[in-house]
Structure formats: C-alpha cells, structure tokens
C-alpha cells in the first residue's frame with residue numbers, strides 16, 4: 430500500500446531518495462517505513478523493538494481507534510503504534526513534557542508519513558490528560574514511574590469497555606509504581622497480565638483489559 434503525504438513546500442526526506450515531485454507529494458511505502466524503523470537511532474529512553482512490536486500488534490488486533498501515549502520521547506513507540514492506528518483508521522495522541530523530545534518526535538512522525546494519524550502534544554501529561562475530549566480504547570503509559578497511578582486515574586473515566594492499558598517497566602520499576610500496581614491488582618474491572626516481549630532491558634509490560 431502506498432501512503433501519499435501532501436505537503437505545501439519542498440521537503441527532503443530521511444530516505445535520501447528523490448521522491449519529491451512537482452505535486453509536492455512524498456510517497457512512503459510500507460518497505461520504507463520498516464527500513465526507517467530498522468535504522469531508527471534509538472536512545473536509552475525508547476521502547477525496545479519487540480515491546481514496540483507488541484504495542485503495534487495489540488493496537489491492530491484490538492481494532493483500537495483512539496489511543497494515548499504518555500511519554501513520547503523521540504517517537505519510537507509512537508510510530509510503531511501509529512502504523513497500526515493508521516491501518517485501523519484511528520488516531521494516536523502522544524504527550525511529552527520535554528520540548529526537545531516533542532520536536533524530534535514530530536520530525537520522526539513526519540518523516541515516516543504518519544502526521545495525519547499521530548498528534549504529538551507538548552505538555553505535562555497530568556495537565557494535558559484532563560483536557561483530552563472523548564473516549565479512548567488504547568493507552569500506553571511510559572513517563573514518570575512514580576506518577577503512573579495519577580496518569581491512569583486521569584485517563585480512567587475516558588476508557589471504553591474493551592480498552593487496553595499498557596504500562597511499561599512494571600518489573601524493574603515496580604517499587605516506584607507500587608501504588609499503581611496495587612491499585613490495578615485490586616481493580617475487578619480489568620483483566621491483567623505481565624508480559625516480557627523483550628529481554629533487552631530485562632523488564633516487562635503490564636497489560637490491562639477493561640472488561641466492564
């Protein structure tokens with residue numbers, strides 16, 4: 430499938446190819462997207478590739494249409510989830526408090542041709558989350574570990590039945606997010622499991638399905 434990205438000015442793309450034409454459109458193929466992800470210069474904050482792939486699979490398999498990522502960093506998770514949201518005809522809102530991360534994340538979203546599907550919001554998630562309108566069916570929490578419960582409680586009233594919440598680093602940062610883990614353990618509205626899709630960081634992700 431070809432994705433056409435229409436822009437108003439001449440822009441050079443990350444693939445270093447000459448796909449700029451007179452109509453000011455950039456064509457990004459699925460193969461180019463996968464190449465971009467393969468060559469992505471991940472920083473330590475980024476999700477590991479297998480974790481990012483699990484996120485992508487969960488988004489697509491669940492048919493999620495409206496997602497939130499808390500903590501974008503440079504966008505490795507966002508572009509992986511964005512591919513699935515695009516396939517679902519959905520949208521992802523990713524939030525980061527660091528202006529430099531937001532800038533790089535926006536550039537990466539644009540380079541991979543996902544700017545119609547992924548919106549990068551600059552701000553403190555604890556302030557941004559209450560302002561997001563409508564219901565959501567997918568959430569990836571990956572910012573300050575000690576604030577996971579606060580992020581979750583800000584999003585919880587907006588979660589649809591069937592929504593999936595994914596929390597990163599639930600093994601190595603368990604002590605920092607103990608209140609969140611205990612809260613979720615007791616919450617009968619969610620079925621839950623911890624998965625270790627990647628051993629790169631010797632960590633795991635909590636997966637929570639809202640069943641009622």
Ligand SMILES: C[S@@+](CC[C@H](N)C(=O)[O-])C[C@H]1O[C@@H](n2cnc3c(N)ncnc32)[C@H](O)[C@@H]1O
Pocket residue numbers: 474475476498499500501502503504505506507524525526527530552553554555571572573
């Ligand atoms: C582990 S990184 C996110 C990695 C990203 N999810 C990925 O898949 O590559 C955590 C990010 O959370 C951001 N962050 C920390 N506190 C935040 C807050 N209160 N609101 C929004 N973002 C925050 C940091 O700036 C950092 O970029």
